[in-house]
Amino acid sequence: xxxxxxxxxxxxxxxxxxxxxxxxxxxxxxxxxxxxxxxxxxxxxxxxxxxxxxxxxxxxxxxxxxxxxxxxxxxxxxxxxxxxxxxxxxxxxxxxxxxxxxxxxxxxxxxxxxxxxxxxxxxxxxxxxxxxxxxxxxxxxxxxxxxxxxxxxxxxxxxxxxxxxxxxxxxxxxxxxxxxxxxxxxxxxxxxxxxxxxxxxxxxxxxxxxxxxxxxxxxxxxxxxxxxxxxxxxxxxxxxxxxxxx
Numbered sequence: 001x002x003x004x005x006x007x008x009x010x011x012x013x014x015x016x017x018x019x020x021x022x023x024x025x026x027x028x029x030x031x032x033x034x035x036x037x038x039x040x041x042x043x044x045x046x047x048x049x050x051x052x053x054x055x056x057x058x059x060x061x062x063x064x065x066x067x068x069x070x071x072x073x074x075x076x077x078x079x080x081x082x083x084x085x086x087x088x089x090x091x092x093x094x095x096x097x098x099x100x101x102x103x104x105x106x107x108x109x110x111x112x113x114x115x116x117x118x119x120x121x122x123x124x125x126x127x128x129x130x131x132x133x134x135x136x137x138x139x140x141x142x143x144x145x146x147x148x149x150x151x152x153x154x155x156x157x158x159x160x161x162x163x164x165x166x167x168x169x170x171x172x173x174x175x176x177x178x179x180x181x182x183x184x185x186x187x188x189x190x191x192x193x194x195x196x197x198x199x200x201x202x203x204x205x206x207x208x209x210x211x212x213x214x215x216x217x218x219x220x221x222x223x224x225x226x227x228x229x230x231x232x233x234x235x236x237x238x239x240x241x242x243x244x245x246x
Contacts, residue, residue, distance in 0.1 A: 033228065036221035042157075043214050047137065047154060056208040060142055063203050068217045070144045079146065082200040086147055088199035089158030094165045096122075099168050117172050118232070124164030127222065128215075130155050139206060148205030155214035156207045159198035163219025166190040171227045171242055175234065194219070 046052050065071040072079050087093055098121050105114035137154035139145070151157060170190035176185040198212040 085200035143205040157214030162197035167223035
């Protein structure tokens with residue numbers, strides 16, 4: 001029979017186990033960020049050398065009606081749906097969503113989480129702009145554009161900012177939720193919306209597929225970095241954690 005001492009709660013042992021799990025999660029996040037950045041750098045190198053042009057062209061043409069480059073595959077409502085999805089990655093829509101979530105954090109008295117979110121999304125926008133200016137890749141002229149565009153092509157700003165905004169908002173919202181089902185739901189919706197935005201950019205002919213892939217990659221890396229910073233700040237008590245707020 002075990003003695004009462006053996007059944008006694010040992011906070012140091014519990015902290016050691018919990019601390020080990022936290023460190024493993026931290027290492028995993030760092031590795032994911034590094035892997036995403038490496039993938040972006042490798043993809044950018046291939047694009048600059050012109051090695052991706054053939055596959056880019058093949059995918060873009062595969063999404064057009066044979067013999068009619070001005071007609072995307074599918075009926076008219078599919079093309080309209082593509083425009084609807086692409087709008088979800090536009091600056092106006094993303095700004096409205098970001099401000100709406102900031103208002104939610106404000107009402108919930110999660111002030112530090114609110115400012116972290118605003119800085120994270122704003123920083124992602126600056127990074128996207130600088131990358132576009134740096135690479136200055138021309139837009140595809142292979143097919144007519146289904147949406148008005150103004151900036152350079154690589155990486156896709158809509159794809160990157162969708163990943164930056166939706167994934168960052170999902171990460172911060174998930175971090176202040178207690179139920180795992182809610183966390184999973186928020187993150188899943190963010191991923192699906194991000195994928196829909198990027199796919200629509202290729203479907204409308206305004207981006208090469210590698211533009212979108214690069215946008216997803218660097219946007220996801222940024223969101224994972226924000227997740228890492230958020231975890232670190234929450235452990236230090238500088239950002240609200242699960243169940244905190246009004």
